[in-house]
Amino acid sequence: MSAPSDEAPGPPPPASPTSPSPSPGALRRRLTVLVLELTVLVVAMLAAFALPAVNGGPREIPIGVAGPASTAERLEKATADTEWQVTRFDDVEELTTAVQHREIVGGITVTPTGVTLYRAGAAGPQAAAALTALATGAAGRQHAELTVKDLAPFPEGDPRGxxxxxxxxxxxxxxxxxxxxxxxxxxxxxxxxxxxxxxxxxxxxxxxxxxxxxxxxxxxxxxxxxxxxxxxxxxxxxxxxxxxxxxxxxxxxxxxxxxxxxxxxxxxxxxxxxxxxxxxxxxxxxxxxxxxxxxxxxxxxxxxxxxxxxxxxxxxxxxxxxxxxxxxxxxxxxxxxxxxxxxxxx
Known part of the structure; x- marks a missing residue:
């Protein structure tokens, strides 16, 4: 048997310092602040994405009209209470050039043979759809057929953009x-x-x-x-x-x-x-x-x-x-x- 050691046992190693645990009250406050911050974030995301969608609509959309003065006047009266900006053009060529150069998003021409809509679908599908509805109403009042020509469409592989x-x-x-x-x-x-x-x-x-x-x-x-x-x-x-x-x-x-x-x-x-x-x-x-x-x-x-x-x-x-x-x-x-x-x- 080995002789017992003469050395006295040393003191136990000091316990490693640890940070005090948060009190239950501090934990509750931390949880409350976190929940409120996340709620504010979710509400901000909802407002940022929903408000433009809900309040969106025609806002000063420039369109053109070419044809008899009486037709242009009727169209201007029909859009007087909306956010369309109507510009008169002397002929179809001027109107289509304005569409292609992005001066207007589309235009309506009225001839004895019918009503034609020239639009730029790639400029914005919602605006193009609203303009199509406007042209459809104009054609209905003229008892004429509507022809739609898209001068700047989305590609055939993705026609809706x-x-x-x-x-x-x-x-x-x-x-x-x-x-x-x-x-x-x-x-x-x-x-x-x-x-x-x-x-x-x-x-x-x-x-x-x-x-x-x-x-x-x-x-x-x-x-x-x-x-x-x-x-x-x-x-x-x-x-x-x-x-x-x-x-x-x-x-x-x-x-x-x-x-x-x-x-x-x-x-x-x-x-x-x-x-x-x-x-x-x-x-x-x-x-x-x-x-x-x-x-x-x-x-x-x-x-x-x-x-x-x-x-x-x-x-x-x-x-x-x-x-x-x-x-x-x-x-x-x-x-x-x-x-x-x-x-x-x-």
């Missing part, structure tokens, strides 16, 4: 997801974030356009121009969010992504066209990246780039703002931290 409408969420997520990934993988490295944002925007823009145009058949027009426009839209979102994260940290990224998803996306007018949104909301939506991106995509895909300059400039401004914040965010946060240290020392 379902694929074009479905591009809204990929465009928004195409800016949010890379911004979050680049911010996490390259903290404090703005040049890597800048390079990653440019490469992803170009790759995603050309890939998404290829799927929509050649895979689904939802787009027409020049592929390269459309893809570059979509890449610019993705870059505007991605760099804006990267810039907000560089200056304000994770809260800036989260708040920016929420605003783009819950506010800018419903007000983009991608599905309906901006003329279908409530008054004033469409103007705000077109100044935000999703709205400008949707308008640029519509212009390049269906109207040969007509009216593409405005949304392209809006997106370029967002890209410039985001890149500026991204490259200067580190210095801004450093100065803010130094100021906080000085205030604490004082």
């Amino acid at each position: 379902a694929g074009f409408a479905a591009a809204a969420l990929p465009m928004v997520f195409g800016g949010i997801v890379p911004a979050a990934a680049l911010a996490r993988l390259f903290p404090g490295r703005p040049r890597y974030r800048l390079a990653g944002g440019v490469l992803f925007s170009l790759t995603a823009g050309f890939a998404v356009t290829a799927v929509l145009q050649y895979g689904i058949g939802s787009l027409s027009g020049h592929y390269g121009t459309t893809a570059l426009g979509l890449s610019l839209g993705i870059a505007a979102l991605a760099f804006t969010l990267l810039g907000l994260e560089a200056v304000f940290g994770l809260p800036g990224l989260v708040v920016g992504a929420a605003l783009m998803m819950l506010l800018a996306n419903p007000l983009s007018g991608l599905v309906t066209g901006p003329h279908w949104l409530p008054g004033g909301w469409a103007d705000v939506g077109q100044l935000l990246p999703p709205g400008a991106s949707g308008s640029l995509l519509r212009a390049n895909a269906f109207f040969h780039g007509i009216n593409a300059l405005g949304p392209a400039l809006v997106l370029a401004c967002w890209v410039l703002l985001g890149v500026t914040l991204l490259l200067t965010g580190g210095r801004i946060r450093a100065r803010r931290a130094e100021r906080a240290r000085r205030d604490t020392a004082v």
Whole structure:
């Protein structure tokens, strides 16, 4: 048998420090705050998506009319209490040129042989449907047959524009997801974030356009121009969010992504066209990246780039703002931290 050890047993090891458990009252308060915050988020999402849909309708939609003066006067009287803006044209050629150049969304001509509607279906399916109903009523009052000619239709592979409408969420997520990934993988490295944002925007823009145009058949027009426009839209979102994260940290990224998803996306007018949104909301939506991106995509895909300059400039401004914040965010946060240290020392 081994001799017993002469060494006295040492004191038991100290217990590892643990943070005190929250009290039941604190847990209840935390749960209550969480439930209220989630409820506010759900209500905000509902309001952001439902209000434009419920309150949507014709809002200052420009249309034209060509034909006898008496017919034009009757049409103007029929639309006096609505949100149509009627312009008279001397002949059919002027009216169709205005439709093709996006000066109006459609027009009605009245001749002894009947009533003809010239419309641009790709400008917005709701507006096109409402204009068709208006033309149908005009033809009924004339006891004439209605002929519909679509001067800017959706492609035959997607005549209702379902694929074009479905591009809204990929465009928004195409800016949010890379911004979050680049911010996490390259903290404090703005040049890597800048390079990653440019490469992803170009790759995603050309890939998404290829799927929509050649895979689904939802787009027409020049592929390269459309893809570059979509890449610019993705870059505007991605760099804006990267810039907000560089200056304000994770809260800036989260708040920016929420605003783009819950506010800018419903007000983009991608599905309906901006003329279908409530008054004033469409103007705000077109100044935000999703709205400008949707308008640029519509212009390049269906109207040969007509009216593409405005949304392209809006997106370029967002890209410039985001890149500026991204490259200067580190210095801004450093100065803010130094100021906080000085205030604490004082």
